[in-house]
Structure formats: C-alpha cells, structure tokens
Amino acid sequence: QQQVKQSPQSLIVQKGGISIINCAYENTAFDYFPWYQQFPGKGPALLIAIRPDVSEKKEGRFTISFNKSAKQFSLHIMDSQPGDSATYFCAATPVTNSGGSNYKLTFGKGTLLTVNP
C-alpha cells in the first residue's frame, strides 16, 4: 500500500516557468510534510516543510500548498532555473499522534524535474 502518491513521475519546464509537483496521502495521522531535492549521486536535501495549521508556506521561489480536506499537498517552484533540475520527493510523518512512529518519513516515488534553458 503506497501511503504517499506523487505525480507526475517526470516534468519538463522552460526556464522561468512554474514547476508544480503534487502529492496525496492516505494516513490521516500524517501532519508533517517535507519536500526534499536530490541530485544524482547525492543524498536528499531538505527544501521546505509544512504542518497542517497553515494552508501555504513560502520560502524564496519554493511554495508548499496544503489541502487537509483533500489530503493533498503540492510544491510550486517559481521562476524555475536549470539548476533546479533534480529529483524531488515529498514525504510525510505523523507528529501529533505519532503513536511511537519516531517521526520516520514515508516518501513518494519522486518526480524528475528538467528545466530547459
């Protein structure tokens, strides 16, 4: 059972465009949602994260939108640059009602983003 579903699997955008990656989750106990960026041969790097008490969080060119009722969240990359070309992963974990989950992350399968110059 895939608890976090990520789409699209791959995405190509032009420089300066907006990249949008979507994730949906099933476990209603999830209440911490980070996004990670991974370059080939490197470990995932934390980009931005959100808790359900807000519907949107923005850090620079990166914005998370969160829809609790739909159990969906998305990453928007504004003014996409070739240097943003990487694989992006959404993740989730229960915090408030962790039930001993130890905050282990459940990841989506990733989105390979290519930004053309």
Added chain:
Amino acid sequence: DTGVSQNPRHKITKRGQNVTFRCDPISEHNRLYWYRQTLGQGPEFLTYFQNEAQLEKSRLLSDRFSAERPKGSFSTLEIQRTEQGDSAMYLCASRPGQGQLEQYFGPGTRLTVT
C-alpha cells in the same frame, strides 16, 4: 563540514560477503535514521536510534541486517551474506531531538552486489 557524513561512498562486493557502512550524524543530533533507496524510488525507512537505543526496525530489515550506535554518536549498518537484492543506496539521516522535526541526510553509500 558539519553535515551528516557516510563512509564509504561506494562499495562493490560479491554475493555472500559481509559489508559494513558508517554514519556520522550532525554533532549533537541524538536521533538517527537509516533508509534504503533503490533506483527510481523514494527512500524507505530501515531503523531508528535515539541516542544509543535502537527503538524501531522496519520489516524490511531482515535478520541479515544489523545496526548499532554505540555511545550514541556514529552508527554502523552491517549486512551479512549479501544478496543481489541488497544493491541500493543506503542513506543515513539525523535529527536534533525532541520536537525538532527536520531530518538531514548524508550523501549515502552506494552498494553494488555482484
């Protein structure tokens, strides 16, 4: 460099051999995680340490896998009698502590079993 470090970065081994990986977390991070990532997939949780105590193990962690964190600092992950299906990137992540949620990943160890 104060990030999470992992060694070796790459390991090629023959089926049936034992391998051991090391993770050095960010200083003063007392929570440590191991994940496994196969090609085209997101990382999957393997095990979790709080200080030196191993508090959770995934069902993915067969009896051939063992992890330790003596003294609550660095951690090791050992795989005995490696199989081709063990080929993957093994990632370590650390977190500061109670109430602090951000996990920071190391560069990973790429294991290839031939």
